[in-house]
Amino acid sequence: MRRVNVTLPDGTELELDDGATGADAAAAIGPGLARAALAVRQNGEVRDLARPLVGGEPLEIITAKSDGALDVIRHDAAHVLAAAVMELYPGVKISIGPPIENGFYYDFEFPAGVTVSDADFGRIEERMRQHINADEQFAREDVTVDEALRRFRAEGQDYKVELIEDLVADAGPADPLESVSLYTNGPFTDLCRGPHGPSTKRIKAVKLQSVAGAYWRGDAARQQLTRIYGTAFFSKEELAQYLERLEQARARDHRKLGRELELFMFSELSPGSPFWQPAGMAIWNELSKLWREENRRRGYREVKTPILYDVELFKQSGHWDTYRENMYFTDVEDRPMALKPMNCPAHVQLFKEARRSYRDLPIRYSEQGLVHRHEPSGTLHGLLRVRHITQDDAHIFCSEEQIRQEVIGCLDFGFFLYDLFGFEPKLELSTRPAKRIGTDEMWDRAEAALQGALDARGLPYEVNAGDGAFYGPKIDLHMTDSIGRSWQLGTVQLDYSMPARFDLSFTGADDADHQPVMIHRALLGSFERFIGILVEHYAGEFPLWLAPVQAAVLPVADRHAEYGARVAAALGDAGLRAELDSRTESVGRKIREAELRKVPYMLVVGERDVESGGAALRRHGEGDLGSFPLDEVAERLLAEVAERRYSSQR
Ligand SMILES: [Zn+2]
Numbered sequence: 001m002r003r004v005n006v007t008l009p010d011g012t013e014l015e016l017d018d019g020a021t022g023a024d025a026a027a028a029i030g031p032g033l034a035r036a037a038l039a040v041r042q043n044g045e046v047r048d049l050a051r052p053l054v055g056g057e058p059l060e061i062i063t064a065k066s067d068g069a070l071d072v073i074r075h076d077a078a079h080v081l082a083a084a085v086m087e088l089y090p091g092v093k094i095s096i097g098p099p100i101e102n103g104f105y106y107d108f109e110f111p112a113g114v115t116v117s118d119a120d121f122g123r124i125e126e127r128m129r130q131h132i133n134a135d136e137q138f139a140r141e142d143v144t145v146d147e148a149l150r151r152f153r154a155e156g157q158d159y160k161v162e163l164i165e166d167l168v169a170d171a172g173p174a175d176p177l178e179s180v181s182l183y184t185n186g187p188f189t190d191l192c193r194g195p196h197g198p199s200t201k202r203i204k205a206v207k208l209q210s211v212a213g214a215y216w217r218g219d220a221a222r223q224q225l226t227r228i229y230g231t232a233f234f235s236k237e238e239l240a241q242y243l244e245r246l247e248q249a250r251a252r253d254h255r256k257l258g259r260e261l262e263l264f265m266f267s268e269l270s271p272g273s274p275f276w277q278p279a280g281m282a283i284w285n286e287l288s289k290l291w292r293e294e295n296r297r298r299g300y301r302e303v304k305t306p307i308l309y310d311v312e313l314f315k316q317s318g319h320w321d322t323y324r325e326n327m328y329f330t331d332v333e334d335r336p337m338a339l340k341p342m343n344c345p346a347h348v349q350l351f352k353e354a355r356r357s358y359r360d361l362p363i364r365y366s367e368q369g370l371v372h373r374h375e376p377s378g379t380l381h382g383l384l385r386v387r388h389i390t391q392d393d394a395h396i397f398c399s400e401e402q403i404r405q406e407v408i409g410c411l412d413f414g415f416f417l418y419d420l421f422g423f424e425p426k427l428e429l430s431t432r433p434a435k436r437i438g439t440d441e442m443w444d445r446a447e448a449a450l451q452g453a454l455d456a457r458g459l460p461y462e463v464n465a466g467d468g469a470f471y472g473p474k475i476d477l478h479m480t481d482s483i484g485r486s487w488q489l490g491t492v493q494l495d496y497s498m499p500a501r502f503d504l505s506f507t508g509a510d511d512a513d514h515q516p517v518m519i520h521r522a523l524l525g526s527f528e529r530f531i532g533i534l535v536e537h538y539a540g541e542f543p544l545w546l547a548p549v550q551a552a553v554l555p556v557a558d559r560h561a562e563y564g565a566r567v568a569a570a571l572g573d574a575g576l577r578a579e580l581d582s583r584t585e586s587v588g589r590k591i592r593e594a595e596l597r598k599v600p601y602m603l604v605v606g607e608r609d610v611e612s613g614g615a616a617l618r619r620h621g622e623g624d625l626g627s628f629p630l631d632e633v634a635e636r637l638l639a640e641v642a643e644r645r646y647s648s649q650r
Pocket residue numbers: 075079097190191192193194
């Protein structure tokens with residue numbers, strides 16, 4: 001009898017009968033694993049337990065704890081959803097149902113007159129649970145194309161028929177597609193590549209979450225389908241935790257808080273472009289001040305460049321060829337012009353303005369660069385995805401020998417900033433892609449320079465092999481916020497292409513011409529998105545230095561209002577953002593409202609304070625701190641502002 005050998009992750013070799021499956025391998029290792037096994041991974045691909053193993057390849061048994069395990073049961077759950085919906089809504093047509101980040105969906109065309117909303121979720125979930133409890137196996141069969149077409153045509157499942165016809169067309173006549181795979185769980189059969197778990201019972205917790213419209217194949221000219229989103233987990237506890245996190249995120253939603261705290265607004269008159277209200281502008285200006293101070297301290301020189309350019313500039317920069325779809329165009333006196341989508345070509349003009357020598361390098365330009373990028377209206381999302389973007393941009397022109405030092409400088413700058421806000425950073429190095437410009441030697445040097453910079457600072461990082469830009473490798477800076485969500489904020493990219501396109505040069509110590517390297521660097525990403533993230537990170541409870549109103553002065557009675565006005569003015573003169581609440585309301589109510597607005601400090605002023613020239617100080621979320629002379633209050637607040645503490649808590 002022939003045997004098949006596979007290598008386990010710990011390096012041991014497992015020898016099995018020819019034709020042995022993943023389930024056989026798990027059983028051979030131990031009965032516990034046989035029960036826990038969900039699927040296997042071979043050659044980087046997740047496969048069903050029931051499929052024969054490929055000899056000679058490493059084998060990993062996937063259990064609930066493995067990477068990719070949730071995708072498997074979420075895909076299972078999508079099929080169970082389709083099974084339930086087909087039973088509950090006869091005549092429904094099914095299209096596709098993949099796992100996605102955090103869950104799954106399935107797209108349906110319901111019969112005319114039938115609409116489904118979240119009010120129906122209870123009933124659908126109930127039916128799904130019946131299928132899950134019935135422990136229905138996922139059975140794969142490979143059938144001929146004709147057989148599959150015959151079955152789905154007979155069932156009137158037009159979308160499946162179209163999918164199969166497209167698979168046939170894609171394969172082409174040279175190497176015709178002969179069979180497709182079907183998966184059956186209980187009464188339901190789907191055209192599907194898999195993989196799936198062994199049975200429905202592995203889904204321990206499932207929840208439907210929302211309904212949305214979705215066009216068949218994402219094409220607005222085609223049938224509008226109903227997409228049902230859901231999620232699934234290996235335990236009820238994990239599902240509950242996930243829903244709790246979602247609830248937290250919802251409460252922190254920057255669009256909601258932005259409205260409540262009057263930070264910014266949006267209007268259909270300028271979609272995707274925030275209107276900043278005074279309170280939001282206070283945050284913007286504080287960030288701007290920080291940005292300006294730190295750039296200056298780190299040897300950047302601030303510049304400002306136009307937003308509207310002759311399209312010739314973008315033809316030379318390459319944006320015309322690769323980025324035109326995302327750009328906005330207009331004609332100015334019959335001249336085709338465009339809004340810049342990036343600041344780089346503008347900074348190149350500044351560099352070119354004078355003859356440069358090696359003694360001038362590195363040249364570091366920083367700009368709060370206003371760029372416009374077209375994002376489809378369906379993808380706009382508050383401040384997180386906008387069309388009007390103010391980047392905290394910088395471009396460094398340097399010699400190749402200076403790259404490492406400059407990149408270290410960028411990373412240090414990034415860590416300094418993220419630390420101020422209490423973000424946990426995570427770094428990714430993206431290396432040469434298949435499609436690229438430049439020689440292998442150039443890429444060797446560029447990647448080594450970035451790696452060298454990361455290693456020099458002893459920073460852990462992940463490598464995304466092949467994920468670099470075509471013009472150079474890059475380091476992306478991801479941050480984890482206070483509720484554990486990850487955001488990409490910054491990027492440090494090496495660029496050999498743009499200096500060549502614009503024929504940039506400097507005179508070296510050898511008196512010969514050399515081409516500088518360009519480093520594109522953004523750390524906050526954009527002011528818009530960064531403030532959106534900050535609102536959610538802090539849940540609107542900004543640390544004192546960022547708080548739109550830092551102190552609210554609350555007179556106890558009308559007769560203390562005049563003194564209150566003097567207190568607010570004195571704090572304002574000291575450089576603090578103070579506001580007087582002179583309404584004829586009880587002081588208790590004024591305090592409650594200031595707390596709701598998350599104002600960090602409240603100064604309650606009454607009879608005694610008018611006489612003593614002081615105020616009773618309260619801290620948001622903490623309560624009464626006692627009475628202090630006014631200059632002491634101002635000093636205390638100014639010291640806290642200067643510290644730029646990352647948290648609103650002390
Ligand atoms: Zn499927």
